[in-house]
Amino acid sequence: MDVISVIRTKRDRGALSDEQIDWVIDAYTRGEVADEQMSALAMAILLNGMDRREIARWTAAMIASGERMDFSALSRPTADKHSTGGVGDKITLPLAPLVAACGAAVPQLSGRGLGHTGGTLDKLESIPGWRALLSNEEMLSVLDGCGAVICAAGDGLAPADKKLYALRDVTGTVEAIPLIASSIMSKKIAEGTGSLVLDVKVGSGAFMKTVEDARELASTMVGLGTDHGVKTVALLTDMSTPLGLTAGNALEIRESVEVLAGGGPADVVELTLALAREMLDAAGLKDADPAKALADGSAMDVWRRMIAAQGGDPDAALPTSQDQHVITAPASGVLTRMDAYDIGVAAWRLGAGRARKEDPVQAAAGVELHAKPGDTVTAGQPLMTLHTDTPDRFAYALEATEGSYDIAPAGTAFTTSPVVLE
Numbered sequence: 001m002d003v004i005s006v007i008r009t010k011r012d013r014g015a016l017s018d019e020q021i022d023w024v025i026d027a028y029t030r031g032e033v034a035d036e037q038m039s040a041l042a043m044a045i046l047l048n049g050m051d052r053r054e055i056a057r058w059t060a061a062m063i064a065s066g067e068r069m070d071f072s073a074l075s076r077p078t079a080d081k082h083s084t085g086g087v088g089d090k091i092t093l094p095l096a097p098l099v100a101a102c103g104a105a106v107p108q109l110s111g112r113g114l115g116h117t118g119g120t121l122d123k124l125e126s127i128p129g130w131r132a133l134l135s136n137e138e139m140l141s142v143l144d145g146c147g148a149v150i151c152a153a154g155d156g157l158a159p160a161d162k163k164l165y166a167l168r169d170v171t172g173t174v175e176a177i178p179l180i181a182s183s184i185m186s187k188k189i190a191e192g193t194g195s196l197v198l199d200v201k202v203g204s205g206a207f208m209k210t211v212e213d214a215r216e217l218a219s220t221m222v223g224l225g226t227d228h229g230v231k232t233v234a235l236l237t238d239m240s241t242p243l244g245l246t247a248g249n250a251l252e253i254r255e256s257v258e259v260l261a262g263g264g265p266a267d268v269v270e271l272t273l274a275l276a277r278e279m280l281d282a283a284g285l286k287d288a289d290p291a292k293a294l295a296d297g298s299a300m301d302v303w304r305r306m307i308a309a310q311g312g313d314p315d316a317a318l319p320t321s322q323d324q325h326v327i328t329a330p331a332s333g334v335l336t337r338m339d340a341y342d343i344g345v346a347a348w349r350l351g352a353g354r355a356r357k358e359d360p361v362q363a364a365a366g367v368e369l370h371a372k373p374g375d376t377v378t379a380g381q382p383l384m385t386l387h388t389d390t391p392d393r394f395a396y397a398l399e400a401t402e403g404s405y406d407i408a409p410a411g412t413a414f415t416t417s418p419v420v421l422e
């Protein structure tokens, strides 16, 4: 087998054979196929697509590139959630302890932020002492002891995806449905969860900009999970507006703790509860009551134990930014738009995200919103506060926030779009 013939097949709109797929994934993982050759193939896949058989085989080959975990010794049913990525998407933080408090085991292997979308591990690392890197034994012990664990995927899990995802990120080949579906599902299937709820984001701040594309991604992933014996369901949820009132690492931890304490923004609470119900249903725990577990403090108890088990101090003060810049409303009226993509880019430029995988992030950087679409605002009132430790970043972030919102005359009718679309 040679890589050039594989690239040519896809370049010329052909379907890759099972043998071609198995070979190219294995050879790329071993370093026999070079990054530039894999980028050419990824671009051909982005432009010409893959059929369901090719996607299924590509996913199976990525799973086979590494180890598979096994949670069958746990006494509780396993349930996991994966979001396709958004702005202010902190849902994993309250959700994992909440679902654990209701009786499921939640093995949440999470990622770091890249580009304008935040990463769960970067957020948690703003808690003093907290460790993302656990051995498989440590991960199982936290999961068994607390009911939930949020940590980095080990190097042995779907190593083909680790290489390929980093390559796609720097070659403009992230936004391909076959590549996104196989990337997410290879990790989730290899992780060994019994059930999986997918939060497929739609809107300006998501990879999928239209409901049609999001539906196709969702049904492809549900098909892959089901074929591998993982009970998989998907929700399509709105990502045209940031979730909650914060985008940034420590800022989002603070907001998540508010949710666990029984408060927090209504959209974050609504989505957390909707996903919790789906996860509990998929895990066979239909009678559990996540709203009660949020209200009675049992989800907060799991959070505190889980953070402490990974070296973090749940009572430690979170980092705060050295410099702030307040953006005020230029006119009075009704706020009708707060663009998720623009706010995500601003948070990223303030230092909350990274431009390259190896860059550090600032724990305290990000954007705090003081109003959301539907709110009445008065000229001069704060609309958002930008946070950073490096004030020379303000000008670059302000370019992103310019045009990120609309204010309509007072009295303009406005209907807020639902958080869960389908």
Ligand code: URA
Pocket: 084, 085, 165, 174, 179, 180, 181, 183, 184
């Ligand atoms: N998340 C992943 O893990 N992979 C993708 O390709 C996109 C989002």
